[in-house]
Amino acid sequence: MIVLGVESSCDETGLALYDTERGLLSHALHSQVAMHEEYGGVVPELASRDHIRRALPLLEQALSSAGIAKTDIDAIAYTQGPGLAGALLVGSSVACSLALALDKPVLGVHHLEGHLLSPLLASDPPEFPFIALLVSGGHTQLMRVDGVGRYTLLGETLDDAAGEAFDKSAKLLGLGYPGGPAISRLAEFGDPTAYTLPRPMLHTKDFNFSFSGLKTAVLTVVKSQQTNICEQDKANIARGFVDAIVDVLTAKCVNALRHTGLKRLVIAGGVGANAQLRASLNAAAAKRKFRVYYPELEFCTDNGAMIAFAGALRLKAKPDAAQHDYSFNVRPRWPLDELEAA
Numbered sequence: 001m002i003v004l005g006v007e008s009s010c011d012e013t014g015l016a017l018y019d020t021e022r023g024l025l026s027h028a029l030h031s032q033v034a035m036h037e038e039y040g041g042v043v044p045e046l047a048s049r050d051h052i053r054r055a056l057p058l059l060e061q062a063l064s065s066a067g068i069a070k071t072d073i074d075a076i077a078y079t080q081g082p083g084l085a086g087a088l089l090v091g092s093s094v095a096c097s098l099a100l101a102l103d104k105p106v107l108g109v110h111h112l113e114g115h116l117l118s119p120l121l122a123s124d125p126p127e128f129p130f131i132a133l134l135v136s137g138g139h140t141q142l143m144r145v146d147g148v149g150r151y152t153l154l155g156e157t158l159d160d161a162a163g164e165a166f167d168k169s170a171k172l173l174g175l176g177y178p179g180g181p182a183i184s185r186l187a188e189f190g191d192p193t194a195y196t197l198p199r200p201m202l203h204t205k206d207f208n209f210s211f212s213g214l215k216t217a218v219l220t221v222v223k224s225q226q227t228n229i230c231e232q233d234k235a236n237i238a239r240g241f242v243d244a245i246v247d248v249l250t251a252k253c254v255n256a257l258r259h260t261g262l263k264r265l266v267i268a269g270g271v272g273a274n275a276q277l278r279a280s281l282n283a284a285a286a287k288r289k290f291r292v293y294y295p296e297l298e299f300c301t302d303n304g305a306m307i308a309f310a311g312a313l314r315l316k317a318k319p320d321a322a323q324h325d326y327s328f329n330v331r332p333r334w335p336l337d338e339l340e341a342a
């Protein structure tokens with residue numbers, strides 16, 4: 001069965017083809033980062049308009065690199081939420097009109113389920129159950145995952161998401177948008193002893209996070225230096241920030257593993273691409289005898305492959321999960337725990 005995946009929840013348009021027999025056939029992606037950069041963040045209306053321009057050319061690209069025709073598609077999975085309403089509407093309408101034209105069934109997919117299952121696309125995927133740390137631009141959640149759609153939330157951020165903290169702190173250092181990768185690169189040149197920033201909620205017994213205070217700490221340091229903040233000092237602050245956030249994320253993952261007795265940890269979402277986080281988790285895994293699994297780097301941030309894949313897993317479990325019902329609604333806010341088990 002070949003599933004087309006359509007992702008358009010934020011500022012990436014992604015189309016991908018996943019075959020339940022042969023695996024991922026192809027994926028095509030356009031990131032709008034350059035377009036939104038001059039505004040310092042995503043402009044929703046511009047995002048929607050750009051999804052309209054990109055969707056069909058990306059579909060052609062995905063089809064031709066897979067070497068199949070539109071009529072070979074068996075079902076279409078699209079991101080129904082959460083995300084920007086206008087952006088979601090573009091992907092949903094593209095998916096549903098295509099399905100109508102081809103007389104194929106459609107299935108709305110939860111964007112975070114896509115992220116969460118993306119590490120299973122890698123070679124040597126983890127088995128259920130596992131602990132998942134979802135660290136994206138809009139979410140920071142620790143979950144126990146017992147199967148597709150069987151998610152128990154252990155804890156989450158009380159304020160900013162991890163990716164948001166990276167982006168906001170990077171902005172304070174004048175690093176542009178999105179600043180996650182830039183602040184991470186800069187931190188490599190920083191002195192780890194120059195600034196020790198707070199590690200919010202590091203020692204609380206729960207699995208929640210809070211990152212807005214860390215961002216404020218970056219602001220306070222930047223302000224105190226403002227007369228002439230040199231490049232080395234920026235790198236030192238970046239290092240202080242990255243070390244603090246990585247320490248907290250690692251400690252909470254270790255606690256969740258200890259609490260549940262599980263030995264598998266899965267990382268998903270854009271911040272999962274972070275090199276310092278991966279190094280810290282790998283070191284903890286070696287020391288504490290658990291295994292950690294990551295998505296391929298290109299599937300950490302938004303993409304169509306994870307949507308095609310999540311749709312395919314749901315269809316495998318329940319063939320009537322996709323319907324010939326082409327009326328659609330998007331769910332800009334959609335808690336993950338409202339999903340049914342597959």
Ligand code: ATP
Nearest residue numbers: 136137138139163178180269270271273274301302
């Ligand atoms: P959500 O999925 O919660 O709706 P999103 O789709 O915007 O949010 P993702 O695409 O998963 O989030 O991830 C984007 C985030 O990941 C951004 O905040 C970005 O700065 C961050 N990010 C990407 N690469 C890195 C990196 N190497 N280090 C740190 N952060 C990174």
Ligand code: MG
Nearest residue numbers: 010011012302
């Ligand atoms: Mg994005």
Ligand code: FE
Nearest residue numbers: 115136301302
């Ligand atoms: Fe995302």
